Amino acid sequence: MSDAVPDSSMNTFVELSSVLTGYAREVLAPPFDSIDLKSLYYQTAQQAQGAVFDQILSTFAQIMSATPPDQWPQEVQEKILSDATLGPAARQILKLWFVGIWYDPPDQINQGHIVSMQAYIGGLVWDTIQAHPMGDSQFAFGYWGSDPPPPGPFPRFEKGGGA
Amino acid sequence: MSTEPQYDVVIVGAGIAGTIVARELGKAGKKVLILESGSGFQQGTSREAYLGRYYQALAKVPEAPYPGNPYAQRATTLEIYCYEHDAEGRFVQKPGCESYLVQKGPLPFSSTYERQAGGTMWHWLGTSLRMLPSDFRMRTLYHRGMDWPLTYADLEPFYCEAEYLIGVSADVAQQNYHGITFPPDYFYPMERIPPSLTDQAVAAGIQGLVIDGQELSVTSTPAGRNSAINPKAKSYNNGRRMCAGNTSCVPICPIQAKFDPTVTLADALQTGNVQVLYQAVASNVQVDPASGRVSGIDYITYDASGRQGTGTAQGKLYVLAAHAIETPKLLLNSNRQIPAGVANCSSGQVGRNLMDHPVMNAWALMPQPVFPFRGPISTSGIETLRDGEFRRERSAYRIEIHGLGWNWPANAPYSDLGAFVDGQGLFGTALREALNQSVTRQIDINFLVEQLPQEKNRVTLSDRVDGLGIPRPEIHYGLDEYDKRGFRSAFRTAAEIFAKLGARNATNFSGQQSAPNYFNFEGQDFLFQGAGHIVGTYRMGDHRKNSVVDRNQRSWDHENLFLLGSGVFPTIATSNPSLTISALSLMAARTIKRDLEPGTSG
Numbered sequence: 230m231s232d233a234v235p236d237s238s239m240n241t242f243v244e245l246s247s248v249l250t251g252y253a254r255e256v257l258a259p260p261f262d263s264i265d266l267k268s269l270y271y272q273t274a275q276q277a278q279g280a281v282f283d284q285i286l287s288t289f290a291q292i293m294s295a296t297p298p299d300q301w302p303q304e305v306q307e308k309i310l311s312d313a314t315l316g317p318a319a320r321q322i323l324k325l326w327f328v329g330i331w332y333d334p335p336d337q338i339n340q341g342h343i344v345s346m347q348a349y350i351g352g353l354v355w356d357t358i359q360a361h362p363m364g365d366s367q368f369a370f371g372y373w374g375s376d377p378p379p380p381g382p383f384p385r386f387e388k389g390g391g392a
Numbered sequence: 393m394s395t396e397p398q399y400d401v402v403i404v405g406a407g408i409a410g411t412i413v414a415r416e417l418g419k420a421g422k423k424v425l426i427l428e429s430g431s432g433f434q435q436g437t438s439r440e441a442y443l444g445r446y447y448q449a450l451a452k453v454p455e456a457p458y459p460g461n462p463y464a465q466r467a468t469t470l471e472i473y474c475y476e477h478d479a480e481g482r483f484v485q486k487p488g489c490e491s492y493l494v495q496k497g498p499l500p501f502s503s504t505y506e507r508q509a510g511g512t513m514w515h516w517l518g519t520s521l522r523m524l525p526s527d528f529r530m531r532t533l534y535h536r537g538m539d540w541p542l543t544y545a546d547l548e549p550f551y552c553e554a555e556y557l558i559g560v561s562a563d564v565a566q567q568n569y570h571g572i573t574f575p576p577d578y579f580y581p582m583e584r585i586p587p588s589l590t591d592q593a594v595a596a597g598i599q600g601l602v603i604d605g606q607e608l609s610v611t612s613t614p615a616g617r618n619s620a621i622n623p624k625a626k627s628y629n630n631g632r633r634m635c636a637g638n639t640s641c642v643p644i645c646p647i648q649a650k651f652d653p654t655v656t657l658a659d660a661l662q663t664g665n666v667q668v669l670y671q672a673v674a675s676n677v678q679v680d681p682a683s684g685r686v687s688g689i690d691y692i693t694y695d696a697s698g699r700q701g702t703g704t705a706q707g708k709l710y711v712l713a714a715h716a717i718e719t720p721k722l723l724l725n726s727n728r729q730i731p732a733g734v735a736n737c738s739s740g741q742v743g744r745n746l747m748d749h750p751v752m753n754a755w756a757l758m759p760q761p762v763f764p765f766r767g768p769i770s771t772s773g774i775e776t777l778r779d780g781e782f783r784r785e786r787s788a789y790r791i792e793i794h795g796l797g798w799n800w801p802a803n804a805p806y807s808d809l810g811a812f813v814d815g816q817g818l819f820g821t822a823l824r825e826a827l828n829q830s831v832t833r834q835i836d837i838n839f840l841v842e843q844l845p846q847e848k849n850r851v852t853l854s855d856r857v858d859g860l861g862i863p864r865p866e867i868h869y870g871l872d873e874y875d876k877r878g879f880r881s882a883f884r885t886a887a888e889i890f891a892k893l894g895a896r897n898a899t900n901f902s903g904q905q906s907a908p909n910y911f912n913f914e915g916q917d918f919l920f921q922g923a924g925h926i927v928g929t930y931r932m933g934d935h936r937k938n939s940v941v942d943r944n945q946r947s948w949d950h951e952n953l954f955l956l957g958s959g960v961f962p963t964i965a966t967s968n969p970s971l972t973i974s975a976l977s978l979m980a981a982r983t984i985k986r987d988l989e990p991g992t993s994g
Contacts, residue, residue: 251820302820310819320813323823327809330450338803338810346447354805357824358831360765363796364446364640370619373637373767373795374586380828383821 234271242271245289248305249323250353253382266351273331273344274322281318298386328352356381399425400988402689402707404674407511409956409977410713411656416981418663425667425705427691429464430508432670433654443646454515454643458506462859463694464673465492467504475500475908494854494866500908501869502922503748505715510654515643518650519968520560520614522551525571526779527965534783537844537963541934541943550975558651559630561585562614570779581628582619584612588795590762591772597893603885608776616651637767675862677726677734686710686953692860699860709952716926716959720851721865735947738936743852745845745931747964749923752839752879753801754886756895761832764797778966787842787878790966797834805831839882842966843875845928876913925969930959944983954980
């Protein structure tokens with residue numbers, strides 16, 4: 230799947246997703262990415278959003294080339310999320326990463342579809358709340374009686390970021 | 393028919409009651425046929441397929457994993473929203489929205505069931521509480537409802553047997569409250585399920601809280617899910633895995649650490665004496681007019697393309713175990729010879745006294761993280777208020793400490809994501825922190841309210857039919873003042889618990905007047921949920937005039953017909969019904985075996 234997407238576009242998509250979700254890019258695009266949610270999400274968004282998706286990526290590509298990483302969140306807020314057209318589309322992508330659901334129309338959570346089994350299981354919200362997807366525990370008997378491990382790494386450039 | 397029946401016993405329904413009886417009879421060398429209306433079960437592949445459906449379902453409701461089919465339709469949670477209350481408060485159906493259960497109100501019956509091998513316990517929670525001794529004597533003690541025709545002491549040995557059959561994890565020392573007794577030196581096969589962080593916080597936080605004269609305490613809930621084997625039960629091994637806390641007990645355990653009736657079904661088949669006919673829908677119970685005995689059960693078979701054929705299953709004895717909506721439907725539909733329906737002449741009670749545990753959710757934000765969405769969906773409860781003198785005036789309830797944050801009442805964590813992203817425009821690190829701060833502190837406690845039996849709450853035959861042309865169940869259901877006073881008490885108790893915990897109470901039912909499950913009681917708004925506990929529609933009793941079956945669960949009207957499952961409960965008490973269904977089924981199996989002994993008129 231990822232063959233269809235140019236490396237530079239995928240890189241832009243992953244970096245943008247990292248800013249939107251607050252997760253380090255290694256979480257979104259692990260070095261050995263056999264599940265490859267990033268490609269599924271790229272194509273899901275591209276097919277559904279078309280030119281708006283391209284515009285989000287080109288806007289963020291400009292931000293990447295013009296500003297240092299620690300300013301990206303502020304830039305994304307101003308140039309993408311605050312935009313009447315790009316904002317809802319970017320939030321659609323954000324929520325896709327968190328729960329694996331393509332909400333359509335955007336800006337609501339009642340209508341949509343889970344794009345794949347792996348998308349449900351890979352939803353970031355479960356890590357964010359220090360839990361696991363309902364129906365998919367990688368923990369062992371009795372774990373629920375003790376404190377959970379900390380959530381996954383934040384982007385390197387963010388305040389409080391990991392690694 | 394003059395020929396000797398091919399089977400000793402014909403059973404309708406391969407759920408918990410039917411498979412327990414089949415297993416017991418099969419082990420005793422009796423020949424059994426089970427008619428199962430739904431599809432069969434392939435070891436391994438069915439669970440995987442069901443799990444995949446669950447993962448991909450937007451609404452993770454009890455029926456989500458299970459496909460259902462038009463020829464053995466079942467009630468679904470989502471269909472309840474085919475109904476609403478209009479501006480005048482009338483219970484009405486939304487145009488163009490079809491529900492299998494034809495609901496007439498004034499409130500919707502909100503619990504559902506499955507029609508497939510293994511039955512509804514595919515999506516039970518695993519709660520394996522015993523009933524209290526007082527629950528069997530509601531009329532005598534509190535002048536409410538009806539006494540059971542048997543006592544706690546009668547059922548106790550079968551509770552013990554059922555706890556080993558299901559594989560229950562619990563600690564006797566925590567379960568001997570409100571008069572519950574155990575045989576000397578009794579122990580559960582497995583140790584109690586470890587309490588969750590939420591349980592621990594509630595247990596520590598409510599110490600000293602007294603409601604209605606009783607000091608509340610938190611106890612581990614007996615669970616039909618695998619824990620560590622009790623060292624005293626060294627030889628116990630049910631061959632299934634320990635719970636890994638997948639947090640999807642309802643609707644499906646991915647690893648079968650939670651018992652379900654495919655276990656007892658497999659045991660039954662293993663005896664070599666039990667056959668199952670899948671996709672065979674019982675449509676009529678034949679009665680021999682001369683003897684009054686049941687002489688056969690007519691069924692319709694189907695495949696993906698629809699109706700295939702018909703047949704009649706014959707045995708010496710018959711067991712209907714199709715749960716508390718389909719069983720009375722079948723009895724009432726068997727009206728060609730007997731207009732009132734089979735098993736209904738003496739009492740007219742078939743289909744009546746439909747009950748559930750109407751559930752009140754109560755939710756709050758704890759001062760500290762308690763980390764929901766980890767572990768079994770519920771591991772502890774507050775059982776203190778299951779009994780008391782207050783039962784003269786209002787419903788008792790048990791309080792289930794839930795492990796899914798605000799998922800049930802408010803669709804967490806999806807609703808939180810929507811509120812923070814779409815509502816507040818959060819993203820990135822700030823979003824993660826907001827989600828973590830809110831969801832990890834969410835708590836939900838559920839009040840299972842004891843509903844009294846009422847004749848007008850009933851299952852009848854609709855003039856609308858299912859995919860095979862069989863009448864669909866028509867449901868008349870509501871809550872009476874006694875039940876609603878239970879809700880009012882539950883609401884106050886929740887507020888006291890949350891105040892004691894220092895939690896911010898978020899329980900709020902206002903602005904929901906159009907919801908089907910809305911009611912107002914003395915100026916206060918409520919919503920209720922179904923507990924999945926369908927009870928009462930062919931109750932047992934001590935007289936043929938007021939009950940459908942006797943204490944042996946034998947039809948008063950037809951001596952070779954047994955009706956099993958929670959339909960026989962005269963009252964619903966406050967315990968989740970599966971363990972009691974199992975114990976009663978073991979008891980019935982013993983009676984049936986005795987009936988089949990040579991020289992008995994069976």
